[in-house]
Amino acid sequence: MSTVSHIFRTPPGGVRRGERMVFWLFRGATYFVLLCGATVFLNIVIKGSHTVFKAEAPFINTTFLTQAPESLYIFEWEGKKREMGDREFRAFKEQNPAAAKVETESYVYSAGGIWPCIVGTVLLVVGSMTIALALGVSAAIYLNEYARDGAFIRFVRLAILNLAGVPSIVFGLFGFGMFVIYFGWNVSLLAGWFTLAFMVLPVVITASEESLKSVPKGFREGSLALGATKWQTIRKNVLPYALPGILTSSILGIARVAGETAPIMFTAAYVVRDKLPWDVEKFGDFFFQGVMALPYHIYVVSSKIPQNDYTERVQYGTAFVFLLLVALIATASIVLRSRLRNRYKW
Amino acid sequence: MVIATPEIMETRRAAPASASPPSAGKDTIVDIDHVDFFYGATQALNDITLAIEAKKVTAFIGPSGCGKSTLLRCLNRMNDLIEGTRVARGTIKIHGVDIYEPDVDVIELRKRVGMVFQKSNPFPKSIYENITYGLRLQGRSDKAKLDEVVEKSLRGAALWDEVKDRLHASGLGLSGGQQQRLCIARAIAVEPQIILMDEPCSALDPVATAKVEELIQELRSRFTIIIVTHNMQQAARCSDRTAFFYLGRLIEYADTRNIFTNPANPQTEAYVSGRFG
Amino acid sequence: MIETSSPPVAPVFAVKKRRLRFLGLTVDDTIRAFFGGNALVAVIVLALITVFLFREGFGFFAQNRTNLEVYRRAGLEYVDFIRRQTDDHTALTRYLSDVRLRQLKLLTEQEKKSLDEANAALAPFDAFAEQFSATVDPLRALMAELTEQATALKTKFAVTEDRKVERHQLLAEGKTAEATAVKIDAVDFATELLPLRAALPAYKETSREFSRKLVTLLDATPVLPAAELLPRMERLKQLTRDYLAGFPAIEQAMEAWDYKEPVPAWQTFTSFLFGRQWLTASFWQDWYGILPLLIGSLLVSLVALAFAVPLGVGAAIYVNQIASVREQKLIKPCIEFISAFPSVVLGFFGIAVLGQALRAASQISWLSWVPGFPYSERLNILTAGCLLAVIAVPTIFTLAEDALNNVPRAFKEASYALGASRLQTILRIIVPASLSGIISAVLLGLGRVVGETMVVLLCAGNRIAIPDFTQGLSVVTEPVHTMTGIIAQEMGEVVRGSIHYRALFVVGLVLFVLSLLINFLAQKIVRRYRISIG
Ligand SMILES: Nc1ncnc2c1ncn2[C@@H]1O[C@H](COP(=O)(O)OP(=O)(O)OP(=O)(O)O)[C@@H](O)[C@H]1O
Numbered sequence A: 001m002s003t004v005s006h007i008f009r010t011p012p013g014g015v016r017r018g019e020r021m022v023f024w025l026f027r028g029a030t031y032f033v034l035l036c037g038a039t040v041f042l043n044i045v046i047k048g049s050h051t052v053f054k055a056e057a058p059f060i061n062t063t064f065l066t067q068a069p070e071s072l073y074i075f076e077w078e079g080k081k082r083e084m085g086d087r088e089f090r091a092f093k094e095q096n097p098a099a100a101k102v103e104t105e106s107y108v109y110s111a112g113g114i115w116p117c118i119v120g121t122v123l124l125v126v127g128s129m130t131i132a133l134a135l136g137v138s139a140a141i142y143l144n145e146y147a148r149d150g151a152f153i154r155f156v157r158l159a160i161l162n163l164a165g166v167p168s169i170v171f172g173l174f175g176f177g178m179f180v181i182y183f184g185w186n187v188s189l190l191a192g193w194f195t196l197a198f199m200v201l202p203v204v205i206t207a208s209e210e211s212l213k214s215v216p217k218g219f220r221e222g223s224l225a226l227g228a229t230k231w232q233t234i235r236k237n238v239l240p241y242a243l244p245g246i247l248t249s250s251i252l253g254i255a256r257v258a259g260e261t262a263p264i265m266f267t268a269a270y271v272v273r274d275k276l277p278w279d280v281e282k283f284g285d286f287f288f289q290g291v292m293a294l295p296y297h298i299y300v301v302s303s304k305i306p307q308n309d310y311t312e313r314v315q316y317g318t319a320f321v322f323l324l325l326v327a328l329i330a331t332a333s334i335v336l337r338s339r340l341r342n343r344y345k346w
Numbered sequence B: 001m002v003i004a005t006p007e008i009m010e011t012r013r014a015a016p017a018s019a020s021p022p023s024a025g026k027d028t029i030v031d032i033d034h035v036d037f038f039y040g041a042t043q044a045l046n047d048i049t050l051a052i053e054a055k056k057v058t059a060f061i062g063p064s065g066c067g068k069s070t071l072l073r074c075l076n077r078m079n080d081l082i083e084g085t086r087v088a089r090g091t092i093k094i095h096g097v098d099i100y101e102p103d104v105d106v107i108e109l110r111k112r113v114g115m116v117f118q119k120s121n122p123f124p125k126s127i128y129e130n131i132t133y134g135l136r137l138q139g140r141s142d143k144a145k146l147d148e149v150v151e152k153s154l155r156g157a158a159l160w161d162e163v164k165d166r167l168h169a170s171g172l173g174l175s176g177g178q179q180q181r182l183c184i185a186r187a188i189a190v191e192p193q194i195i196l197m198d199e200p201c202s203a204l205d206p207v208a209t210a211k212v213e214e215l216i217q218e219l220r221s222r223f224t225i226i227i228v229t230h231n232m233q234q235a236a237r238c239s240d241r242t243a244f245f246y247l248g249r250l251i252e253y254a255d256t257r258n259i260f261t262n263p264a265n266p267q268t269e270a271y272v273s274g275r276f277g
Numbered sequence C: 001m002i003e004t005s006s007p008p009v010a011p012v013f014a015v016k017k018r019r020l021r022f023l024g025l026t027v028d029d030t031i032r033a034f035f036g037g038n039a040l041v042a043v044i045v046l047a048l049i050t051v052f053l054f055r056e057g058f059g060f061f062a063q064n065r066t067n068l069e070v071y072r073r074a075g076l077e078y079v080d081f082i083r084r085q086t087d088d089h090t091a092l093t094r095y096l097s098d099v100r101l102r103q104l105k106l107l108t109e110q111e112k113k114s115l116d117e118a119n120a121a122l123a124p125f126d127a128f129a130e131q132f133s134a135t136v137d138p139l140r141a142l143m144a145e146l147t148e149q150a151t152a153l154k155t156k157f158a159v160t161e162d163r164k165v166e167r168h169q170l171l172a173e174g175k176t177a178e179a180t181a182v183k184i185d186a187v188d189f190a191t192e193l194l195p196l197r198a199a200l201p202a203y204k205e206t207s208r209e210f211s212r213k214l215v216t217l218l219d220a221t222p223v224l225p226a227a228e229l230l231p232r233m234e235r236l237k238q239l240t241r242d243y244l245a246g247f248p249a250i251e252q253a254m255e256a257w258d259y260k261e262p263v264p265a266w267q268t269f270t271s272f273l274f275g276r277q278w279l280t281a282s283f284w285q286d287w288y289g290i291l292p293l294l295i296g297s298l299l300v301s302l303v304a305l306a307f308a309v310p311l312g313v314g315a316a317i318y319v320n321q322i323a324s325v326r327e328q329k330l331i332k333p334c335i336e337f338i339s340a341f342p343s344v345v346l347g348f349f350g351i352a353v354l355g356q357a358l359r360a361a362s363q364i365s366w367l368s369w370v371p372g373f374p375y376s377e378r379l380n381i382l383t384a385g386c387l388l389a390v391i392a393v394p395t396i397f398t399l400a401e402d403a404l405n406n407v408p409r410a411f412k413e414a415s416y417a418l419g420a421s422r423l424q425t426i427l428r429i430i431v432p433a434s435l436s437g438i439i440s441a442v443l444l445g446l447g448r449v450v451g452e453t454m455v456v457l458l459c460a461g462n463r464i465a466i467p468d469f470t471q472g473l474s475v476v477t478e479p480v481h482t483m484t485g486i487i488a489q490e491m492g493e494v495v496r497g498s499i500h501y502r503a504l505f506v507v508g509l510v511l512f513v514l515s516l517l518i519n520f521l522a523q524k525i526v527r528r529y530r531i532s533i534g
């Protein structure tokens, strides 16, 4: 069968195939990126779940999630290999005095759990996000509602842009120099809160401004035309509609705050601390205590103790819990944001 | 289109003088006197002089971009919200008070000079809250009083029968025409003396438009209404006096009947009879 | 103005109201001022960062100058002339042992000799090498003696300085009696240095003897069992001759050396900015040169970008121009999700998995063509760079995608209307139109990567040295230390106010300035781009 050869016919081979190959190259790059992400994620999830979950009820390793880190002791006892945490081992030695002389291998932080780290991270995130939201939303209100374009505002925006690019370790140095030393707060929650808050400030301001911008101008004009003052208009007719957007976009800021290690290394985090944060004598002491934090704990267990089967459990377990926490926050932000986009259309 | 300037100058002087002497009339409520207005460097209003009478409906007409909205927004100082705007010359007096005096409080001014916008803008709150919004701002929270005002305003805006069963449903759930009437109800709830309407019907279908026009007729006994419209029939139907603007200048201002049947200025005639540009 | 002559009825139009004022501000003004103040926070924080980095770091330069001055006054610099001489000799012996290693390999692998046989064949060579390395011993002994003297002098000076501080403190606390009790012996460098300088003739003697021995040795080089390595032996001879030729210069320098010569102020800056050594807590002399750290940071970042730019930009083009809507909706959140990976987790992944995996890959024989493969250091530039790429890709992707999105539709339609294919439109119209946006995306990605701490701290290998560039690209398989890494690692251990502490703040300052610079460039490029579009 011979088809009519017309000038609009697809040219044979060559060009199109080349084009398709280039497209496949781009597609390959894209999926390679996703593959890398998935590899990291799955590696940690799969290996970490051995620590966090277990086969029998309640299926979750409660020890790991609710106890403080301890040293792990490994020794031979009556021909069998035993592994014990610090406390358990001490009790064991009291029961069997002979065990005191047994030769042991020990690894710090490799037994027990990571409860204090979880607590510390949550405290750090809550405190710093409160500060960052208060400062950031106010700043955004000024920039979007009050400010008129001018040299000053351009300067402020420039500062925000630049602040966003400052490395986190520099924030750490700054927090150390200012809060820890100059203000004399020492390594404390308060110092960590402010350091982290300043670090996410640009994120929060940008997110808040965007949400404020998406509230239609009519809401403001309508309110002002009824004789509302500017502040009444903002409080009653702008903020309530911008707030969901502000909060969801700021969740991404939370993920950043929770994930950063460098800023808290010298401002808020301790390698170990026996007491839990609420174990304080005076209420005021609460703010001036350092805490353990998940990201710092990961750093410590992955750099300060050797890599082997015994230490791997706590390393992967901590990384898993932390990654899951941050991933949950990030997913929440992404999902909520797309929901919000669909819901509010005025 | 090029206009011969002398002609206009003449008209401007002639027209208002014949209609009502500036700031003289006993029932003049708004007195605009030789006003120039600028958006930054661009001049939007040029030497406007106009006296608006109380308890009457005044219509502003003119081709797009001639400054109708600008003048309207000058009257409750909504233009203050736009950066770089200024009244460069002249005065605007309401009840004899120059509203651009530094000691005038814009908030108080806007309570007394209400506004309805071209695009209806009910707040995403319930109907009830939309209407009580202005009152609550003034610190009134007496439930009985608020209920009374809601009913009165909704009846005033001819909306009561349609929404009385769903006062606590969202204002956004109403139809376009109902939304616009809700905005009118919201405006009259704070008992202003003057209501400014900027093309209130431009987004409505004929039936809804008719309803709003009816409403305007009812409201004229209680409020001074200034309405911007592109619809000649509407201006003819529901206004008492009409001002025709062109390129930032007031061309003619007279009784509506005169404007539509016997305009003094050829441009006005061209415009109202649709032979424009 | 209203004439309020008849007050009984309230004025019909009472728009003049006096609002509550405090310090001339109404409530609304106050609220506005409050928000304005909050907007200023960003500016204030930026200013505070600058202030505190300077405040803690600035003293470094004065302290470093003292540090350099003591180095000269106490004669450490003098001894270092000899130290350099012996170090250079060590380099030569290292070259010799490298030659031996290659010979052994040749003998065992190509000539299939057993290890013993090979060693036996190398016996004459070993004898030569031994003699060669022994020649330096007298010089080294002399140096050890002088080192001791110089160190003692330095310690003495340090003690005096400490005493001075102590007395100063006591005086400040008002304890005059105790203050006078603190004994301070002034260190007289001139006399204390005499023995050091008196050793010059002895040095000359030893050095010449050393030179003579080397010359005789060079004439008696052994015959190599493997002829292929003859050129290397020749090279050694040449190197040694060059080395010997430098001796008179050393002697002259030592004669001309003057402990009183002042250390110019600029040297404290240049020794920091261009110093090739970062050596702290050393028994001999501390050096604070940022070069190895800076180079480390840049190398790691470059490797990261080498991966991240093609991947990030490629993915952005794919998602924005080629992918279906469903694919877009899937890929974008996924990449956003990757951007939320905490860097410390990535660092851990590098230590636990990637380091091993890459090293194993480098030892696969059919991959040996890759420069630097095989290698043995698990943690190195490559490992850190790969992980940093994971951090940089989402940043670059998001910003580049935005830039592509901003290209007006009309461009694309116009191109199609002229009969261009999709690929032609993308490559000739869309990408060039958004190029400045893409470049600034890459720059911001670079900023992100240069400032990243945990990944490099955990995975870059943490060896403080300028890597060896002579082998070309295989430099990426060497371990380095970085600016961010050094701060994170050493900040916790230094004494507050010490020179080391201040040096770390100065490194922070350099990092800060670098990030501002990158940001500035990115913004500048973006601004240019806006104008060109519209
Ligand atoms: N915010 C603004 N900034 C600068 N110029 C403006 C602004 N608003 C209006 N103008 C200009 O002022 C002039 C008058 O505008 P105005 O909105 O008053 O016209 P109008 O008569 O209401 O037109 P329409 O019938 O289309 O609503 C126009 O030339 C317009 O371009």
Ligand SMILES: [Mg+2]
Pocket: B068, B069, B070, B198
């Ligand atoms: Mg208008």
